[in-house]
Amino acid sequence: MLETKRVVQLRSRGFYVRMRLLHGTRSSRNPEKGFCYRYFKWILWLSISFYFFSSFLITRSKPSSSISRTTVSRSKPSRALIEESLLNSSSLQHLQIPDGLFKGMKVYVYELPSKYNSDWLSNERCSSHLFASEVAIHRGLMRSDVRTLDPWEADFFFVPVYVSCNFSTVNGFPAIGHARSLIASAIEHVSAQLPFWNRSLGADHVFVASHDFGSCFHTLEDVAIADGVPEVLRNSIILQTFGVKHKHPCQDVEHVVIPPYIPPETVRATLKKSPATGPRDIFAFFRGKMEVHPKNVSGRFYSKKVRTEIWRKYGGDRRFYLRRHRFVGYQSEIVRSTFCLCPLGWAPWSPRLVESVALGCVPVIIADGIQLPFPSAVPWAEISLTLAENDVDNLGKILEHVAATNLTSIQRNLWDPLVREALLFNVPILEGDATWQVLDALSKKLDRSHRKTLLRGQ
Numbered sequence: 491m492l493e494t495k496r497v498v499q500l501r502s503r504g505f506y507v508r509m510r511l512l513h514g515t516r517s518s519r520n521p522e523k524g525f526c527y528r529y530f531k532w533i534l535w536l537s538i539s540f541y542f543f544s545s546f547l548i549t550r551s552k553p554s555s556s557i558s559r560t561t562v563s564r565s566k567p568s569r570a571l572i573e574e575s576l577l578n579s580s581s582l583q584h585l586q587i588p589d590g591l592f593k594g595m596k597v598y599v600y601e602l603p604s605k606y607n608s609d610w611l612s613n614e615r616c617s618s619h620l621f622a623s624e625v626a627i628h629r630g631l632m633r634s635d636v637r638t639l640d641p642w643e644a645d646f647f648f649v650p651v652y653v654s655c656n657f658s659t660v661n662g663f664p665a666i667g668h669a670r671s672l673i674a675s676a677i678e679h680v681s682a683q684l685p686f687w688n689r690s691l692g693a694d695h696v697f698v699a700s701h702d703f704g705s706c707f708h709t710l711e712d713v714a715i716a717d718g719v720p721e722v723l724r725n726s727i728i729l730q731t732f733g734v735k736h737k738h739p740c741q742d743v744e745h746v747v748i749p750p751y752i753p754p755e756t757v758r759a760t761l762k763k764s765p766a767t768g769p770r771d772i773f774a775f776f777r778g779k780m781e782v783h784p785k786n787v788s789g790r791f792y793s794k795k796v797r798t799e800i801w802r803k804y805g806g807d808r809r810f811y812l813r814r815h816r817f818v819g820y821q822s823e824i825v826r827s828t829f830c831l832c833p834l835g836w837a838p839w840s841p842r843l844v845e846s847v848a849l850g851c852v853p854v855i856i857a858d859g860i861q862l863p864f865p866s867a868v869p870w871a872e873i874s875l876t877l878a879e880n881d882v883d884n885l886g887k888i889l890e891h892v893a894a895t896n897l898t899s900i901q902r903n904l905w906d907p908l909v910r911e912a913l914l915f916n917v918p919i920l921e922g923d924a925t926w927q928v929l930d931a932l933s934k935k936l937d938r939s940h941r942k943t944l945l946r947g948q
């Protein structure tokens with residue numbers, strides 16, 4: 491703590507020297523030019539060497555024990571993560587963020603006991619299933635240059651809690667019943683250990699909520715709505731897969747809509763075998779749950795019966811390749827398809843959005859009011875088709891019409907590698923990828939940064 495203070499003092503002295511320097515140049519118009527010139531050179535030399543000296547101090551003070559002494563208890567697995575990140579940062583693999591990008595934003599990543607995150611990784615699915623952005627964003631941040639080890643210089647505080655990795659032994663889906671209490675307990679932990687949560691009441695703290703109804707932490711919309719966003723999170727910033735254009739209790743919080751997680755390695759492996767621009771012999775594709783007689787689950791039907799309707803109307807249509815059962819090699823089918831149907835499930839979003847775009851199959855989005863991720867990086871209107879939920883009967887006609895008119899221009903837009911990259915979470919972060927887009931979105935919320943507010947006040 492003492493060292494941190496000293497650094498702050500040194501920095502403000504650096505500011506003073508710069509002011510003197512400016513003053514010096516202005517007064518060099520007077521007759522005593524020679525003296526001023528020498529004086530100016532001296533100050534320049536002093537301030538440059540001071541700059542290097544102080545930046546040396548600042549860099550050196552980062553991993554110092556003064557910070558970690560007050561830091562959260564050190565559990566072995568997250569120590570391992572940090573060491574791994576340090577090792578890898580020297581191998582030049584991580585993202586070097588040029589100064590000025592993201593407005594110089596810094597993110598502090600809390601070091602939490604392993605029960606909040608790394609313990610879950612013992613199940614391999616934890617880091618690769620569709621909700622795994624909570625893991626990938628954490629890992630990406632650990633290795634990136636926006637990360638600071640000094641919480642005093644942070645604009646944002648990332649709280650790495652993995653809540654979607656408790657897989658049910660019955661159906662294999664993540665059970666998120668424990669999510670609220672796990673997050674509440676993590677917040678209790680960080681607010682007791684360090685002063686930053688209390689300082690902002692969480693306003694500069696960032697969480698990931700990557701399952702169906704995001705920060706409502708329930709798979710059924712009516713329960714999700716009734717529960718709402720947990721009280722403790724309402725001040726914070728949530729990175730969530732759920733997003734709709736209308737007002738909804740599950741996005742009644744500062745948030746960024748993020749894509750679901752698809753492992754970038756699998757996409758690259760598929761594209762290596764069959765490039766996105768290759769031949770596509772399947773006209774329209776869908777593989778997934780399509781209930782013939784959907785159950786009434788507390789007044790709601792899966793996919794609002796849209797998938798049932800698709801199956802009923804097009805199940806026997808030769809142009810449509812519809813399958814109701816899981817198949818691990820389904821990416822090879824997407825890369826062979828021209829149109830990929832992305833109807834809602836329980837929630838409006840689905841992993842098919844990312845898989846279709848990444849593999850160059852035109853997404854046909856059927857989910858009324860859906861808010862799609864990263865609209866500034868992904869020109870959704872130019873790379874996809876949107877169909878109203880009650881317009882499924884016209885699906886065949888609409889696809890034929892597009893195939894006969896503007897399909898080539900849609901595909902040209904879609905096959906832009908930058909578009910694909912924006913929806914994939916890489917570790918380490920790659921320029922323009924999904925975690926990069928998250929950082930870009932956070933840098934537009936710097937009005938929440940305590941540090942930036944202080945700097946503005948100076």
Ligand SMILES: *[C@@H]1O[C@H](CO)[C@@H](O)[C@H](O)[C@H]1NC(C)=O
Nearest residue numbers: 573574575577578583917918
């Ligand atoms: C560093 O990252 C690479 C891939 O990015 C990974 O294969 C390797 O295991 C990491 N190194 C360590 C020491 O964990």
Ligand SMILES: *[C@@H]1O[C@H](CO)[C@@H](O)[C@H](O)[C@H]1NC(C)=O
Nearest residue numbers: 656657665666667668669672
């Ligand atoms: C995992 O989920 C189950 C079912 O929701 C719950 O009973 C259990 O407590 C959870 N496990 C942990 C470690 O939170």
Ligand SMILES: *[C@@H]1O[C@H](CO)[C@@H](O)[C@H](O)[C@H]1NC(C)=O
Nearest residue numbers: 681682683684685686687688
């Ligand atoms: C933050 O506030 C809580 C509740 O008022 C308190 O228990 C905790 O000790 C505070 N944390 C710090 C670091 O002062």
Ligand SMILES: *[C@@H]1O[C@H](CO)[C@@H](O)[C@H](O)[C@H]1NC(C)=O
Nearest residue numbers: 784785786787788789790791
């Ligand atoms: C579905 O079930 C609810 C009760 O949970 C009932 O009120 C509603 O009428 C049912 N809807 C249909 C279409 O059967």
Ligand SMILES: *[C@@H]1O[C@H](CO)[C@@H](O)[C@H](O)[C@H]1NC(C)=O
Nearest residue numbers: 871872873892895896899900
């Ligand atoms: C292609 O045509 C369809 C149907 O006419 C239209 O809805 C869509 O906006 C067009 N897309 C592009 C990128 O031109």
